[in-house]
Amino acid sequence: GQNIDQPTEMTATEGAIVQINCTYQTSGFNGLFWYQQHAGEAPTFLSYNVLDGLEEKGRFSSFLSRSKGYSYLLLKELQMKDSASYLCAVSDSGAGSYQLTFGKGTKLSVIP
Amino acid sequence: KAGVTQTPRYLIKTRGQQVTLSCSPISGHRSVSWYQQTPGQGLQFLFEYFSETQRNKGNFPGRFSGRQFSNSRSEMNVSTLELGDSALYLCASSLGGGRLSGANVLTFGAGSRLTVL
Numbered sequence: 001g002q003n004i005d006q007p008t009e010m011t012a013t014e015g016a017i018v019q020i021n022c023t024y025q026t027s028g029f030n031g032l033f034w035y036q037q038h039a040g041e042a043p044t045f046l047s048y049n050v051l052d053g054l055e056e057k058g059r060f061s062s063f064l065s066r067s068k069g070y071s072y073l074l075l076k077e078l079q080m081k082d083s084a085s086y087l088c089a090v091s092d093s094g095a096g097s098y099q100l101t102f103g104k105g106t107k108l109s110v111i112p
Numbered sequence: 113k114a115g116v117t118q119t120p121r122y123l124i125k126t127r128g129q130q131v132t133l134s135c136s137p138i139s140g141h142r143s144v145s146w147y148q149q150t151p152g153q154g155l156q157f158l159f160e161y162f163s164e165t166q167r168n169k170g171n172f173p174g175r176f177s178g179r180q181f182s183n184s185r186s187e188m189n190v191s192t193l194e195l196g197d198s199a200l201y202l203c204a205s206s207l208g209g210g211r212l213s214g215a216n217v218l219t220f221g222a223g224s225r226l227t228v229l
Contacts, residue, residue, distance in 0.1 A: 042221055105154055
């Protein structure tokens, strides 16, 4: 089976940098996704990692270490609108490559 | 282009009733997946359809079922509702065919919020 762990809540200050960690266990890793979900809205795709290393997309970056079963999402120059839940999800060939297994999400609060 | 459309957005049912939820994927997307989201369990996979065939099914009881039509639209049904079925039901579509990847991501709808009394 799969197990995905991420912190439940985090708080950070506007303009700062925050790192949201995710650890996972899979039987056949096919890729890791990060989604953002504002309260009452649909999750929206942020990033995808399948190889080790850092993927940068504007203020958001995502890192993957397959050997450690570890990823993080880095948010720079935080803005109030970044207050949301951030969901780490894994595609696992053992479970079927057409589905994602999600962590329970990290609720990020950005304060002035 | 239009996103993933789910109807109804909100509904209230009582225990023992059944419910049908509808999902229209993004035009050109052939895969439709359903997820249940609750505060305690997060997002949990229900099932995935591609070209009217169920390719994957999650660990939910047989009361949860779904289908996909030839135009890729999908419905899911929950029979004999229980209080624990209260949740946000999210539909997601992707181009389909191959495995999920950066080029084949899930795009979610806003969900159908079901309350069972």
